[in-house]
Amino acid sequence: MSALLDVRGISKSFRGLRAVSDASFEVPRGSISALIGPNGAGKTTCFNMIAGVYRPDAGSIVFDGKPIGGLRPDQVCGAGIGRTFQIVKPFAGLSVLDNVVVGALERAPNVSAAKRHAAEIMERLGLGPKREQPASSLTLPDRKRLEVARALATQPQLLLLDEVMAGLRPTECDQMVEVFRELNRGGLTILLIEHVMRAVMALAQRVIVLNHGEIIARGAPADVVRDPGVLECYLGEEAEV
Amino acid sequence: MTRGHVLLGALLALLIALPAAASPYVLSVATLILFFAYAGQAWNVMMGFAGQLSLGHSLYVGVGAYAAAGLYFHFGIGAWAGVFLAIAVCVLLGAAIGFLAFRFGISGVYFALLTIAFAEFTRIGFDHIQWLGGPGGLFIKVEHRVGWDLLNLRGAPAMFYYVMLALTCAAFALCAWLLRSRAGYYWQAIRENEEAAQALGINTFRWKMLAVVISAAMTAIAGVFFAFYYNNLFPEQIFHISRSIEIILGPIIGGLGTLFGPILGAAVLTVLADGITELLAALGWEFPGVKQVFYGLVLLVVVMFLPHGIWPTLARKLGVEK
Numbered sequence: 001m002s003a004l005l006d007v008r009g010i011s012k013s014f015r016g017l018r019a020v021s022d023a024s025f026e027v028p029r030g031s032i033s034a035l036i037g038p039n040g041a042g043k044t045t046c047f048n049m050i051a052g053v054y055r056p057d058a059g060s061i062v063f064d065g066k067p068i069g070g071l072r073p074d075q076v077c078g079a080g081i082g083r084t085f086q087i088v089k090p091f092a093g094l095s096v097l098d099n100v101v102v103g104a105l106e107r108a109p110n111v112s113a114a115k116r117h118a119a120e121i122m123e124r125l126g127l128g129p130k131r132e133q134p135a136s137s138l139t140l141p142d143r144k145r146l147e148v149a150r151a152l153a154t155q156p157q158l159l160l161l162d163e164v165m166a167g168l169r170p171t172e173c174d175q176m177v178e179v180f181r182e183l184n185r186g187g188l189t190i191l192l193i194e195h196v197m198r199a200v201m202a203l204a205q206r207v208i209v210l211n212h213g214e215i216i217a218r219g220a221p222a223d224v225v226r227d228p229g230v231l232e233c234y235l236g237e238e239a240e241v
Numbered sequence: 242m243t244r245g246h247v248l249l250g251a252l253l254a255l256l257i258a259l260p261a262a263a264s265p266y267v268l269s270v271a272t273l274i275l276f277f278a279y280a281g282q283a284w285n286v287m288m289g290f291a292g293q294l295s296l297g298h299s300l301y302v303g304v305g306a307y308a309a310a311g312l313y314f315h316f317g318i319g320a321w322a323g324v325f326l327a328i329a330v331c332v333l334l335g336a337a338i339g340f341l342a343f344r345f346g347i348s349g350v351y352f353a354l355l356t357i358a359f360a361e362f363t364r365i366g367f368d369h370i371q372w373l374g375g376p377g378g379l380f381i382k383v384e385h386r387v388g389w390d391l392l393n394l395r396g397a398p399a400m401f402y403y404v405m406l407a408l409t410c411a412a413f414a415l416c417a418w419l420l421r422s423r424a425g426y427y428w429q430a431i432r433e434n435e436e437a438a439q440a441l442g443i444n445t446f447r448w449k450m451l452a453v454v455i456s457a458a459m460t461a462i463a464g465v466f467f468a469f470y471y472n473n474l475f476p477e478q479i480f481h482i483s484r485s486i487e488i489i490l491g492p493i494i495g496g497l498g499t500l501f502g503p504i505l506g507a508a509v510l511t512v513l514a515d516g517i518t519e520l521l522a523a524l525g526w527e528f529p530g531v532k533q534v535f536y537g538l539v540l541l542v543v544v545m546f547l548p549h550g551i552w553p554t555l556a557r558k559l560g561v562e563k
Contacts, residue, residue: 051440077442085440091433093498102430105423106442114426154442 003062004029004158004189005050005081010059010069011213012045019045021213022059027158032180032190034204034221036197038234042213043193044086047160050191051083052076064157077106082156084147086163086193092136096127099135099146103153118153125149125179140167145176152183159183161192165199177202197235201225209234245561256406260399268398272470274511275405276463281491281503282412283459288489289498290416290425291452292432294353297360299484301331301457304363305464306474310381311373313469319393320469327461334359335457339450348435357482364480378475381468394469401470408466409504412459417500419455428452432498460488483533490536494543496550505552510539 003026012020020042027033035043048054050061052073061069068079077083082103091099100118101111108114122128125145130138138146144164151159161180165173177199184190194200200207200221207224209217211233217224224230260268280302287293308330309323338359342352368376389396394404419425427448430438439445468474478484495506514532521531528534547554556562 053436072444073436073439074442074444077440083440085437089434089437091430091437093433094429098426098429102426102438102443103441105426111421111423111426150437150441 002029003027004064005191006060006062007046007050008060008062010046010049010056010061012042012049012054012057018213020049020210023210023213023215024059025208025215025218027189027191028206030184030187030189031205032184032192032203033206033208034200035191035193035208035210036195036200036224036234037210037216041210043210044162045213046210047083047162047193050076051081051160077154077156080155080157081160082151082154082158083160084144084151084162084164086166088140088143088147090135090138090143090146092134094135095131096133096135096138096146097122097131100127100149100153103150106154114153118149121149121152125152126175141169141172144168148176148179156188158189158191161190161194163193163195165194165196168196170198173199174202197225243562244559248559248561253410260402265398268402270511270515272398272402272405273515274508275402275409276466276470277488277491277507277511278504279405279409279412280460280463280488281495281507282409282416283456283463284488285492285498285503286416286419286428286459287452287456289492289502290420290432291428291449293449293452294349295356295453295456296353296482296485296489297356297358298456298460298488299480299482300334300356300360300363301460302464302467302484302488303360303367303474303476303479304334305331305461306468306479307367307373307379307464308461309465310379310468310474313393314379314381315372320465321392324462324465327465328458331457331461331464332454335453336450339453343446343449357485360480360482360485364476367476367480374474376476378473381472383472394466401466405466408462413500413504415459420500424448424451429498486536490540492550494539494550496552499550499552499556501556502550502552505555506550509551510536513539 005027007026008024009022010020011022023046035046037043045054049056052071052075055070060067063079063081066079068076091102097118100122101114104114104117108117122131125148127142127145127149130142135146148164165176168176173196180190180203204221207219207221208215209224209230217227217230225235259271263271284295284298287295305327308327309320312318312323312326313320338355342355347355367373373379384395387397389400427443430443431445431448435445490510491506492503493506494510495504496502514535517535518532521528543550
């Protein structure tokens with residue numbers, strides 16, 4: 001498997017505080033990879049550098065053979081990376097359908113084509129019956145689904161998921177896992193940040209562990225959760241996964 | 242044909258028939274309503290659709306007015322040509338303001354302050370342009386008040402009324418189309434959450450610039466109308482911030498971001514404000530500034546009880562699309 005996303009030695013500091021330090025990892029094409037670690041480890045900062053929100057202080061990010069480090073978020077999206085936000089950001093005043101249409105317009109030639117594409121994606125995520133509701137009326141689990149639907153509507157090759165399972169009940173979490181598995185079978189590469197280990201173990205083929213901005217472990221999920229360093233800093237001695 | 246189309250058609254027929262029955266006073270009030278409906282619609286593109294608050298739209302009215310009036314006054318070139326100059330200058334101004342703000346990340350209240358600043362220093366600047374009359378004003382010769390010289394915008398009050406009606410209809414149609422197009426979706430996304438909009442591939446700088454430029458161009462046309470309808474221009478009046486406020490009150494009271502809100506808001510405000518002024522005059526009382534106090538009261542009531550404006554509630558009652 002060749003790497004779809006190749007992150008080499010990226011660093012980011014905020015007012016002298018080093019959020020991410022010389023982090024390197026790759027996301028193989030067609031894989032599901034997970035970025036885990038304690039709060040404040042720098043996971044979301046990594047995402048934001050990939051997605052173009054922050055310019056890395058050092059290092060390079062190569063996506064599908066092209067350097068994308070320092071591009072604007074809309075250019076990164078155009079290159080084929082979709083993302084969700086940890087703190088959901090729905091277009092509250094618009095209908096659920098229109099939220100997804102905005103994403104679909106990225107590749108659709110016109111509004112009516114975007115509407116068709118958006119409707120398909122909403123069915124897939126179980127948002128179909130709620131299409132005419134204002135996004136502000138959705139419950140948290142549905143807002144999380146909407147984040148995913150909007151990002152998917154841009155037809156990405158790589159989907160960045162920032163804690164989409166947080167706040168979901170176990171059954172809802174399992175439904176989401178099933179959706180991502182199916183998307184992955186369809187060829188979508190996924191990189192997720194997740195605290196819900198149930199989802200990580202069910203989905204990820206590879207896990208990267210960040211602590212204090214540095215990568216401390218990587219590998220297959222079953223190996224990583226037995227790593228003493230990971231147990232100590234993140235999962236805890238008593239971890240049952 | 243929906244119920245909305247029928248109601249819209251009926252309203253239009255009524256407005257077309259109005260000059261036949263109306264007194265000169267009623268016609269002048271109706272023209273004023275249409276002027277504010279049109280200018281409000283233009284402002285609504287920026288704030289209502291794209292979420293960019295301009296408190297300096299008098300800038301575009303004033304510059305548009307002076308551009309066309311200057312051409313006519315000095316060279317005898319009519320409004321038909323002046324309108325192109327007015328649009329060009331206002332588009333450039335809008336683009337300059339938009340570039341400064343959006344390139345350097347000025348948004349929200351600070352963006353609004355920037356728009357006020359541009360309107361204010363343009364007002365002061367025009368006080369020093371003697372070629373355009375300076376503080377003493379620019380006066381266009383009033384002639385043939387009876388004919389219909391559309392190209393030069395010289396003619397009877399009914400002509401001005403119909404010109405303003407046509408402009409209002411055109412602005413309504415343009416905005417309806419824009420709102421359903423890619424631009425409308427992108428603007429609303431930017432208005433609701435700019436960061437999310439950008440993550441979905443929207444070049445927010447470019448689309449915000451487009452909103453400013455379209456709004457400025459539309460408002461410039463309002464300025465040209467103003468110049469030839471009132472025949473006199475004073476920097477102190479036309480660029481004044483109270484002008485900008487008058488423009489934005491209509492859409493806010495009628496319903497921000499809606500298509501019919503600016504029209505409804507302009508009608509409600511102008512009719513009530515003029516009605517109260519007339520009523521007080523008839524009773525022999527004269528209060529300077531009563532109109533402003535009244536605007537304040539209406540705004541207060543609407544913000545408290547109908548925070549989304551009158552139109553969304555009224556539309557639901559009428560059973561038509563917002």
